[in-house]
Amino acid sequence: MQYPVSKRILLVEDHSLLSDGITQLISAVPDYEVVGVVADGLKVYAACQQLQPDLVILDLGLPGMDGNDVIHQLKQRWPDLTIIVLTADNNEHRAKAALGAGAISYILKRSPQQTLLSALQLAAVGRSYIDPSLDEQQIIKTDQPLDGQVRLTVRERQILKLIAEGSRNRDIAECLKITVKTVETHRLNLMRKLDAHSAVELTNWAIRLGIHSY
Numbered sequence: 004m005q006y007p008v009s010k011r012i013l014l015v016e017d018h019s020l021l022s023d024g025i026t027q028l029i030s031a032v033p034d035y036e037v038v039g040v041v042a043d044g045l046k047v048y049a050a051c052q053q054l055q056p057d058l059v060i061l062d063l064g065l066p067g068m069d070g071n072d073v074i075h076q077l078k079q080r081w082p083d084l085t086i087i088v089l090t091a092d093n094n095e096h097r098a099k100a101a102l103g104a105g106a107i108s109y110i111l112k113r114s115p116q117q118t119l120l121s122a123l124q125l126a127a128v129g130r131s132y133i134d135p136s137l138d139e140q141q142i143i144k145t146d147q148p149l150d151g152q153v154r155l156t157v158r159e160r161q162i163l164k165l166i167a168e169g170s171r172n173r174d175i176a177e178c179l180k181i182t183v184k185t186v187e188t189h190r191l192n193l194m195r196k197l198d199a200h201s202a203v204e205l206t207n208w209a210i211r212l213g214i215h216s217y
Contacts, residue, residue, distance in 0.1 A: 009036040010127070013056035015073070016089070017042040017065060021112065025060065025089070028116055035123065044068030045161075045178070048076055051084070058085040058126060060119075063092055063101065067178065069164050069214045071104045072157050078105035085126050089119060095141045097213050098133065102142065108132040109142075155196065160214055162189045166202055167209035 012029060014037055016022040026037045039054045041047050044065035051059070059077065063070030070088065077084055087108040088101045098109040108122040111134045122132040133139045155163065158179075165175045172190065176183045194200065197208045 009034050010058055011036055011038045011054065011056045013038060013047075013050055013054055013059045014040045015042075015044070015047050015059060015061040015065065015070075016040065017062065025119075028119070029123075032120065032123065042066070044070065044073050047073050048080070051077060051081065056084070058087065058123075060087050060089050061106070063088060063090040063097065066168070067165075068161050071100050071213070072160050074101060074104035074106055075157060087119075087122050087126060087132075093134075093137065094213070095138055098137055099142045100213060102131070102133075109137070110134050111136060155193070155212075159189055159193055159196075160212075162186060163193055163205060163209050163212075164214045166190070166193075167206040167214065 012035060014022055014025055014029075016025065019042075022040045022042075026040065029035050029037050038056060039050055041050045042065075045067035047059070047061075047068075061070055061073060065073065070090070074086055074088075077086065086106045087110060088098075088106045089110045089112060090097075090101075091112045092098075093111055093113075101109055107126050107129075108131055110119050110122050110132070114134055114136060118134060125132045133142060161179060162175055165178060170178065172183050172186045175186045179186075193205060193208075197205065199205045199208055
């Protein structure tokens, strides 16, 4: 007799109480298994290489690397990887960006457990799901991106996020495993691109671009 293969899930969540609760919820669902939990956006790629999940449940507000940048990175390497965003961020622009990056569903943490379970069921057959409390029409409509003409590389977005979190150049270099000189170059490029003249102005840009929140 051949038994069905469980869907392997990687959970990306930096609050242990939430990750424990989500893991317990999923463990009660047939044919699903949480094979790993990651709390740092910079470690998600390596975890996917090691654990080879079928599905990633991802928070957007991660230390180290913005959630949407994580989605871009994962989908570039594994185009068929299924990604469900589970977040506290109820901004429709943020949801639109996540879905545009390659997530199949966008779920709010404040929603009932059944909302996540419904997203899992639909994801299994390749169908998307948007949290019912969000304005789906606003999310799916076509318009100009929130950040206008500003286009940053993934590395620039990583560094901008870390600057907004208060990290010094040396801390950023150590975190990203690059030289301090490289961080300084990226920082100057960011200030030029964004017409910013201080860490405070860079932080304001990070908030505006949805890379960092208050």
